Amino acid sequence: MQLIDGKATAAAIKAEIAGEVEQMVSAGGRRPHLAAVLVGHDGGSETYVKNKVKACEECGFRSTLVRYEEDVTEEELLDCVRRLNEDDTVDGFIVQLPLPPHISEQKVIETIDYRKDVDGFHPVNVGRMAIGLPCYISATPKGILELLRRYGIVTSGKKCVVLGRSNIVGKPMAQLMMQKDYGDATVTVCHSHSRDLKEECRAADILIAAIGRPGFVTADMVKNGAVVIDVGTTRVPDASRKSGYRLSGDVDFENVASRCSYISPVPGGVGPMTICMLMLNTLAAGKKEYYG
Ligand code: GUN
16 A cells, blocks of 8 residues: 655645746746635635645745635625736736635636636636636646656546545546546546445545545445545544644545555645645746636
């Protein structure tokens, strides 16, 4: 069994990005500029955004954090999005989700100029991804593809089961794993209403778990020699930690790991790759790689 080290891989990629940025700057170019919009004070969102700003520093990017209180109106937030769309000094930006219930996330996402949508959530980017055109690909599935590629894991022709059908992970992951230029695999998507879920999982050469239920994937659901990618990051209370919680994956790692050829742990697997892929998307935005 080989552990997939997302932390080390992410550090290597950030160093590669930083090297490229210094070359761009030496050649007279601008540093890529990412803006992040954060509404309210949700602990998880605060941490994510703080880590995104830190990653920008590590990559040599410029970053701007725009903050609003929880009671910002939808129109104020949409105006902010429109300003960022028009701001030529900003290459790409994100609006951290979730948003308060009085604001339509979909409206916000659709107001973002798809050419600056480094999260890859805008329907134009989602649609272009689905038909294999150049676009921003959302960070978690992109990070998983990058881990599989860097670990030399062959996916072509393999049976891949994706557990979960969210717009951010499950759906794009399944799309990419089936595409000729990415996974080139035979893909099955399972969810809370799938019949024979255990049998489907047991048939998988590559099992990608993204359902947000701690320890859901047990040893009897994993074929010997399978590759298991754990996308789960549920916070479970843990009084022994300073933070009061620990992150728990969707896979019962202790009992599953010995069966696998490769397995990604939580934490330290997919998680660190996600922010790193946002940085790769921002680099592409800075170079106007997809949309001129
Ligand atoms: N909330 C949780 N993950 C993400 C993400 O990748 N992007 C944004 N904008 N919000 C999130």
